[in-house]
Amino acid sequence: MSTAVLTATFRKQFPGGPEIAVDNFCVGRGVTVLFGASGSGKTTVLRCLAGLEIPNEGEIKFGGEVWFEQSGRRHTAKSELFLPPRLRGAGFVPQDYALFPHLTVAGNLRYGLKELPAAEAGLRVAETLRWLGLEGLENRWPRELSGGQQQRVALARAVARRPRLLLLDEPLAALDTPTRLRLRGELRHWLRELRIPTILVTHDRQEALALGDDVVVLHHGLNVQHGALPEVFGRPANLAVAEITAVETIQSGKILAIREGLATVLAGTARLTALALDLPPDTSEVYVCIRAEDVILMQANSVQSSPRNHLAATVQAVNRKGSLVLVTLDCGFPLTAWLTQAACDELALQAGAQVVALVKAPQVHLLPFAR
Amino acid sequence: MSGAEWQLVGFSLRMALASLLLVLPIGLGLAWWLARKHWPGKALVETLVSLPLVLPPVVTGLVLLQLFGRRGWVGSWLHHTFNCDVVFTWRAVVLALAAMSLPLFVRAARTAFEEVDVKFEQLARTLGAGEWRVFFTITLPLAKRGVLAGMLLAFARALGEFGATIMVAGNIPGRTTTLPVAIYQAVENGEDAHAWLLAGVSAVIAFAAVFVSEHLLRRSQ
Numbered sequence: 001m002s003t004a005v006l007t008a009t010f011r012k013q014f015p016g017g018p019e020i021a022v023d024n025f026c027v028g029r030g031v032t033v034l035f036g037a038s039g040s041g042k043t044t045v046l047r048c049l050a051g052l053e054i055p056n057e058g059e060i061k062f063g064g065e066v067w068f069e070q071s072g073r074r075h076t077a078k079s080e081l082f083l084p085p086r087l088r089g090a091g092f093v094p095q096d097y098a099l100f101p102h103l104t105v106a107g108n109l110r111y112g113l114k115e116l117p118a119a120e121a122g123l124r125v126a127e128t129l130r131w132l133g134l135e136g137l138e139n140r141w142p143r144e145l146s147g148g149q150q151q152r153v154a155l156a157r158a159v160a161r162r163p164r165l166l167l168l169d170e171p172l173a174a175l176d177t178p179t180r181l182r183l184r185g186e187l188r189h190w191l192r193e194l195r196i197p198t199i200l201v202t203h204d205r206q207e208a209l210a211l212g213d214d215v216v217v218l219h220h221g222l223n224v225q226h227g228a229l230p231e232v233f234g235r236p237a238n239l240a241v242a243e244i245t246a247v248e249t250i251q252s253g254k255i256l257a258i259r260e261g262l263a264t265v266l267a268g269t270a271r272l273t274a275l276a277l278d279l280p281p282d283t284s285e286v287y288v289c290i291r292a293e294d295v296i297l298m299q300a301n302s303v304q305s306s307p308r309n310h311l312a313a314t315v316q317a318v319n320r321k322g323s324l325v326l327v328t329l330d331c332g333f334p335l336t337a338w339l340t341q342a343a344c345d346e347l348a349l350q351a352g353a354q355v356v357a358l359v360k361a362p363q364v365h366l367l368p369f370a371r
Numbered sequence: 372m373s374g375a376e377w378q379l380v381g382f383s384l385r386m387a388l389a390s391l392l393l394v395l396p397i398g399l400g401l402a403w404w405l406a407r408k409h410w411p412g413k414a415l416v417e418t419l420v421s422l423p424l425v426l427p428p429v430v431t432g433l434v435l436l437q438l439f440g441r442r443g444w445v446g447s448w449l450h451h452t453f454n455c456d457v458v459f460t461w462r463a464v465v466l467a468l469a470a471m472s473l474p475l476f477v478r479a480a481r482t483a484f485e486e487v488d489v490k491f492e493q494l495a496r497t498l499g500a501g502e503w504r505v506f507f508t509i510t511l512p513l514a515k516r517g518v519l520a521g522m523l524l525a526f527a528r529a530l531g532e533f534g535a536t537i538m539v540a541g542n543i544p545g546r547t548t549t550l551p552v553a554i555y556q557a558v559e560n561g562e563d564a565h566a567w568l569l570a571g572v573s574a575v576i577a578f579a580a581v582f583v584s585e586h587l588l589r590r591s592q
Contacts, residue, residue: 052493085496092497098490102512112498161498
């Protein structure tokens with residue numbers, strides 16, 4: 001993990017609401033994903049960093065600058081320091097974009113460029129729009145744009161000012177699925193090019209993997225784990241993190257070949273077949289993601305079946321969780337599968353048993369490495 | 372219409388416009404303050420602002436007379452500092468009209484401000500805008516229709532004001548007499564045709580103002 005540019009330790013509680021308490025929250029130079037279930041306090045943390053909410057106590061520091069400081073004791077309220085959002089130099093993209101409806105696309109971008117001379121601001125607007133593939137939309141009104149265009153204009157408005165920190169709240173959540181998948185790849189590319197420390201809020205694992213370098217897992221308002229993405233998702237520190245992150249197998253893999261829209265991937269020692277539709281053509285390193293509920297288990301001596309991936313596997317562990325059973329397998333890489341109790345009994349699954357794991361090709365999700 | 376009648380209509384329109392200019396900065400500030408801020412005693416200010424709507428206008432006029440008369444708090448100060456008298460001059464007309472139309476304007480503008488989502492204002496702040504800039508470039512433009520409708524309502528109310536005006540400004544022909552006062556005077560003098568003519572003019576202006584205001588409000592929803 002890179003050195004921290006932003007550190008925050010604070011407590012925030014709305015009257016009657018749950019308490020958010022982040023402890024030594026650090027953000028490095030790359031893209032840090034703030035990950036958690038809905039209601040875990042991600043947006044509140046982001047808004048506190050942007051200066052749109054004032055924590056009850058704690059401190060927020062960016063570089064050598066203090067953005068917020070307030071000790072818990074009320075009678076020493078003199079120590080309070082709050083840098084208003086306009087002085088923080090943090091670009092903010094809210095979930096619903098909040099494009100100014102009474103300004104055109106160019107007007108929205110220019111809003112944050114007031115300090116620049118008019119000619120330079122004009123150049124900056126044109127350059128930013130071109131960079132995000134929005135040329136020609138300068139004079140459109142926000143209501144005339146598609147969801148994906150609105151998303152890009154909101155990003156353009158935030159970055160045109162050259163912020164020191166970029167804060168993105170569920171940047172793709174408001175989009176339909178095809179647009180989201182397409183923009184996910186583009187967003188990753190743009191964030192790499194920008195090289196601005198970025199905090200990105202999401203509850204979507206694939207989005208987290210596709211866009212982030214580091215991840216901070218938030219659970220009931222507490223930051224429970226922090227580290228490089230594959231590490232945190234692959235080795236959750238405790239059960240709480242595991243429940244948020246680990247219902248899915250994530251394994252790094254190598255593309256061996258792509259033919260007729262199907263990719264052959266080497267994951268551990270196993271070869272998998274997956275759809276290659278969303279992959280950039282020059283991809284070689286990928287994350288292989290398989291959801292535990294998409295894995296089918298059969299007895300080892302079974303016959304032909306339609307799923308493309310037949311993986312000889314050894315059962316490592318069988319854990320009952322409610323009405324379902326989580327089966328941990330070794331099939332050349334670690335794989336998890338959700339089964340019902342009845343299915344588990346029928347197959348007589350126990351540690352050491354030999355089975356075949358089946359996964360249909362479309363359910364093997366490939367994500368290009370974030371580098 | 373005779374020259375004197377045109378002059379009367381012109382004077383009334385000018386007075387209503389001047390009162391609107393007085394109401395605008397005070398009303399916008401007050402409306403924003405009520406819509407966006409919470410402070411102790413807010414309910415008291417809200418009630419005071421709305422009071423002229425429910426008090427008999429004559430009572431409002433009486434209070435203004437007391438305050439701005441040469442022996443009143445404000446009036447004596449104005450007299451000694453600026454040698455400026457208010458009561459029974461055109462200034463009293465503007466004052467009375469403003470006091471009576473302020474509540475209407477504040478109500479409309481406050482609702483309009485409350486309907487502007489604060490997310491736009493917050494985003495503007497992250498883009499480096501200070502509070503004045505946020506108000507003039509985000510809040511006000513987004514509340515434009517409601518504020519315009521409020522201005523028209525206030526203007527129409529000012530044109531129709533009678534009770535408070537007659538208390539503080541009296542009825543000095545050519546100096547403080549407004550349309551409604553002139554209508555009353557005409558009926559008193561038994562000049563019914565004259566009264567009806569002036570009434571017709573008032574009705575046309577009021578109709579136009581309310582019509583435009585309703586149109587603006589409907590489009591803002």
